[in-house]
Amino acid sequence: MKFVFVVPGIILARVTVVSALAIRLLKSTFDGIDPRYEKVGRTLGCSKPGVFFKVTLPLAKDGLIAAGILTWARAVAEFGATVTLAGATAMKTETLPIAIFLSLASADVEKAIAVIFLLIIIAFAALLAIRKITGRRFPI
Amino acid sequence: MIEIQNLSMKLGEFSLKNINLAIGDREYFVILGPTGAGKTIILECIAGLHRIKQGEIWIDGNNATRRAPEERNIGYVPQDYVLFPLLNVADNIAFGLRQMNCTKTQIVEKVKDLSNLMSVSHLLNRDTRSLSGGEKQRVALARALALSPKVLLLDEPLSSLDLQTSKYLKMELRHIHNKTGITTLHITHNQMEAEELADRIDILNMGRLEQVGKPKEVFFYPENESVSDFIGAPNILACDAFRTLGQGLAEVNCRGLRIILPYDCGQIKRIALFPRDIYISDTQPPGPQVNRFKGITTSIKLSGSVVRIEARIGENTLQAEMPHDIFEDMDLTVGKEAFLILKLRGIRIFEDEES
Numbered sequence: 001m002k003f004v005f006v007v008p009g010i011i012l013a014r015v016t017v018v019s020a021l022a023i024r025l026l027k028s029t030f031d032g033i034d035p036r037y038e039k040v041g042r043t044l045g046c047s048k049p050g051v052f053f054k055v056t057l058p059l060a061k062d063g064l065i066a067a068g069i070l071t072w073a074r075a076v077a078e079f080g081a082t083v084t085l086a087g088a089t090a091m092k093t094e095t096l097p098i099a100i101f102l103s104l105a106s107a108d109v110e111k112a113i114a115v116i117f118l119l120i121i122i123a124f125a126a127l128l129a130i131r132k133i134t135g136r137r138f139p140i
Numbered sequence: 141m142i143e144i145q146n147l148s149m150k151l152g153e154f155s156l157k158n159i160n161l162a163i164g165d166r167e168y169f170v171i172l173g174p175t176g177a178g179k180t181i182i183l184e185c186i187a188g189l190h191r192i193k194q195g196e197i198w199i200d201g202n203n204a205t206r207r208a209p210e211e212r213n214i215g216y217v218p219q220d221y222v223l224f225p226l227l228n229v230a231d232n233i234a235f236g237l238r239q240m241n242c243t244k245t246q247i248v249e250k251v252k253d254l255s256n257l258m259s260v261s262h263l264l265n266r267d268t269r270s271l272s273g274g275e276k277q278r279v280a281l282a283r284a285l286a287l288s289p290k291v292l293l294l295d296e297p298l299s300s301l302d303l304q305t306s307k308y309l310k311m312e313l314r315h316i317h318n319k320t321g322i323t324t325l326h327i328t329h330n331q332m333e334a335e336e337l338a339d340r341i342d343i344l345n346m347g348r349l350e351q352v353g354k355p356k357e358v359f360f361y362p363e364n365e366s367v368s369d370f371i372g373a374p375n376i377l378a379c380d381a382f383r384t385l386g387q388g389l390a391e392v393n394c395r396g397l398r399i400i401l402p403y404d405c406g407q408i409k410r411i412a413l414f415p416r417d418i419y420i421s422d423t424q425p426p427g428p429q430v431n432r433f434k435g436i437t438t439s440i441k442l443s444g445s446v447v448r449i450e451a452r453i454g455e456n457t458l459q460a461e462m463p464h465d466i467f468e469d470m471d472l473t474v475g476k477e478a479f480l481i482l483k484l485r486g487i488r489i490f491e492d493e494e495s
Contacts, residue, residue: 036222039189042209043216045239045287054239058226 009086010093014075022071029063030056066130073126077119096122141165141323142186142291147195149181156181156347159195163325168317170334171327173344174370179327180219182344183293186325187216200290210239215284215292215322220300221276223268229279230255230264236287254282257316274305281316292317294326298333310336331371335359343367360410360490374412374488375458382408395455399482400430406491417486418460420449421479422470431482437474440467451478 003009033056041055042048057064079097086093090102096119103112147159156178163169171179184190186197188209196205204212223232230251237247255261258278263271268279277297284292297313298306314337317324328334334341335355343350343358343366350370351363360376362368377394384390390403392411401411419425425432435453442448447467449460458480472478 034222036218037224039184039187039209040216040218040222040224041235042189043187043212043214044236044283045210047208047210050239055224059224 003085005087005089005093007086007093010082010095013081013085014078017078017081018071018075021074022067025067025070026064029060029067032063033059062134065133069126069130069133073123076122141167141200142169142325143196143198144182144186145196145198147182147185147192147197149185149190149192149194151181151190154178154181154347156185159349161342161349161352163323166321166323168314168324168326168337168339170338170341171325171344172329172331172334172341172370173327174329176346177329177344178347179329179344180295183216183295183325183327186212186291187214187293188212213287213290215287215289217277217280217284217292217294217297219296221280223271223276223279223283225267225269227268228264229260229266229268229271232268232279233264233282233286235283240287250286254285257285257319258282272305273301274309277301277309278312285316285320285322289322292322292324294324296328297326298330299328306333313337343370345370356490359488360412372414372416373459374414375418376410376412377456378410379408397433397453397456399487401484401487401489403489408489408491410490412488412490413458413482413486415448415459415461417483418458419481419483420451420460420462420472421481422472422476424479425481431484433480433482435478435480437472437476437478440472440474449478451480453480 003012037055037059038051041051046054076095077097078095079101082093082095083098083101088094088098088102094102096115099115100112100119103109103115142161142163144159144161147156149156154176159182171182173179181190185192186199188204188207188211192205196203198204199212199214209216224235227235233251233254234247237250242250251264252261255264258281260275260278260282263275263279268276271279281297294313298309301309310333313324313326326334326337338355340353341355341358342352345366350367351358353361358367359371359374362371362376368374377397377399379392379394382390382392384403385400388402388404389400390408391398391400392408394411399411401408424434433453435451435458437449438452438457439450440447441450442464443461445464446461447464449462449467449472451458451460460480
């Protein structure tokens with residue numbers, strides 16, 4: 001599979017960059033769950049995999065969604081690794097940050113500002129979504 | 141019903157040392173010990189929540205050592221109850237029944253029965269996070285009883301409740317035990333709780349079982365210093381003779397010490413008095429000379445903010461304690477006279493059951 005200067009390159013670059021953040025968020029979500037819930041679940045008839053799906057995962061749901069949104073928001077704004085691996089080709093490997101870069105490079109300030117506003121709207125939408133999902137449990 | 145044989149376990153710096161214990165069918169058994177003694181670990185071993193490398197656990201005649209928790213048929217109420225926060229009260233109670241693939245009718249029926257037994261039927265649709273401590277405890281008990289377990293394991297079930305609720309729920313626990321007949325293992329650091337609830341108690345200290353027996357036996361006949369210290373190092377006096385005085389009072393003679401105490405029935409064999417229930421003074425206090433004695437101070441030890449004073453009265457040595465600031469205002473030194481007053485309400489009696 002080819003990654004250089006093609007769309008799979010964008011995906012690979014973003015996954016590489018955000019996976020560390022995603023793992024950290026997932027770890028803190030699961031670490032935040034009191035292990036006694038699993039212990040009680042086991043004594044109430046759940047097997048080991050059963051207790052994960054019936055107790056731990058539902059308890060982690062909010063955290064997992066919040067982690068997903070934060071990771072996605074970080075991926076949308078990724079520039080460095082993407083431009084290095086997938087290049088900056090208009091209409092081919094043109095992500096939002098690359099679109100800003102290309103617009104500024106061609107002195108198209110209006111388009112750059114429009115895309116910047118689009119990114120800002122995405123960022124605010126992500127924050128609002130997390131607040132709604134987690135019920136302000138995570139200070140953001 | 142539960143038998144622990146030669147159980148040893150090391151968890152970090154802490155270790156359980158060669159635990160041997162047998163709990164009878166329908167018995168209410170309490171493991172009593174200070175914080176960090178290893179009570180919860182024993183409970184979790186019985187529940188199957190730790191891998192046991194040394195020793196065996198038998199439940200209802202079957203070797204359960206290698207069995208998974210879900211195969212042991214036990215009900216477990218952890219400390220602080222750990223109710224599932226995303227489920228309401230009814231769903232918490234029904235959780236175990238759902239894992240057993242019970243039909244909807246069976247679940248509804250059982251939840252109704254248990255909620256009536258535990259007096260939580262009016263709370264079934266409530267979010268568990270909005271319940272009070274006592275309500276949470278009753279829901280946790282209902283959840284644990286849902287699978288009709290053979291053994292009920294209670295991890296400090298009253299420790300986070302206020303005095304009044306705890307008093308009420310103590311009676312509830314005993315009532316439920318009498319009604320269901322489930323063998324119950326309850327762990328606590330609270331001596332009064334253990335004495336009021338237990339058929340038998342076991343003192344656990346630093347991962348070692350120190351003494352097993354009926355509550356009064358353990359209290360009046362501590363087998364070693366560690367047990368005596370844990371129960372508050374009471375002064376225990378053997379009674380040579382006693383006579384009833386009427387009006388609920390009796391006089392006992394403990395090696396020359398004549399003590400008047402509340403009396404109900406039976407032959408008084410021993411009496412116990414906590415050091416905190418003996419007032420000591422350097423001057424003779426005024427008032428009637430009931431349970432007041434003159435002795436000689438034999439030792440004075442400072443222990444934190446309290447002073448422990450030992451005084452010899454005839455053949456008996458009694459230990460009293462008082463706050464350090466009060467002691468400083470007195471003229472008590474070793475070898476000097478001291479006047480002791482025994483608090484009537486603080487005297488505890490061990491009676492001969494056969495009489």
